[in-house]
Amino acid sequence: MHEGAELTLPPHSTRHIQVLRLQPGDGLTVFNGEGGEWDATVTRMGRQDVDLRIGAHQPGDCELACPVTIALGMPANERMDALVEKATELGVAAIQPLMCARSVLKLSGDRAEKRRAHWQAVAVAAAEQSGRTRVPTVAPILALDRWLADVGPTTGARHVLSFAADAAGPATLLQARGPVLLLSGPEGGLDPREEALARQAGFAPLSLGPRVLRADTAPLAALSLLGLAD
Incomplete structure (x- = not known):
């Protein structure tokens, strides 16, 4: 994942966005499981998938001090x-x-x-x-x-x-x-x-x-x- 990338969300994440009633142009944050978050913008809302444009990376996490x-x-x-x-x-x-x-x-x-x-x-x-x-x-x-x-x-x-x-x-x-x-x-x-x-x-x-x-x-x-x- 990198700034400017286009991303199609998997089904379970798509349902989450649909529940929030987000529309093209709306902003949100996403993560890829490797630490930190990414700003993102909805570019397309489909019935079963959602497309995003990835923005800037925001470092930081909330992990336990002891893994x-x-x-x-x-x-x-x-x-x-x-x-x-x-x-x-x-x-x-x-x-x-x-x-x-x-x-x-x-x-x-x-x-x-x-x-x-x-x-x-x-x-x-x-x-x-x-x-x-x-x-x-x-x-x-x-x-x-x-x-x-x-x-x-x-x-x-x-x-x-x-x-x-x-x-x-x-x-x-x-x-x-x-x-x-x-x-x-x-x-x-x-x-x-x-x-x-x-x-x-x-x-x-x-x-x-x-x-x-x-x-x-x-x-x-x-x-x-x-x-x-x-």
Whole structure:
């Protein structure tokens, strides 16, 4: 994207502009997911598409000071959709869907890719709604064991949500000063073998308190705390 470029918006963005009842000549701002915004002007309103002329780039973003990746055992039904939406609004940088021993939702092949693409579209829409100029990446679905084997060394902190007696308290997240990789289990949590594997991969156990949170609530609670570390 560059100043002076002509752009045809995709269908989901077209619907948003139609709801706002914009007309040719009206101004708006757009983003391409790489940071900052662009001034733009509507040049044509079609029934199913809209053409824009791109203006000047406006730098700046509203990202978390600590980039956060959430790796989680996918909750079932509509809960994953809501989790992706809310995590995007709260500033997550990336989401890694996982299949775990206690996972209810099991996906593979074309079904897995279709769901991943659907969740990526949910993230795009949530970024637009919340004013973010960077869209979090929803990674391909993996089995937890394979992901842990391939995750490799990373900078920053690694935490696995846990009820273990040696788990650090939630205040730990308020002290984050670099990238954070957070692992959260599915309904029923990680089983003992999976948590042991996570610890071997460098994930420090972390508790969010004495209450049992749903699989789609726990990562959002942790992400909210990390937002306070800005």
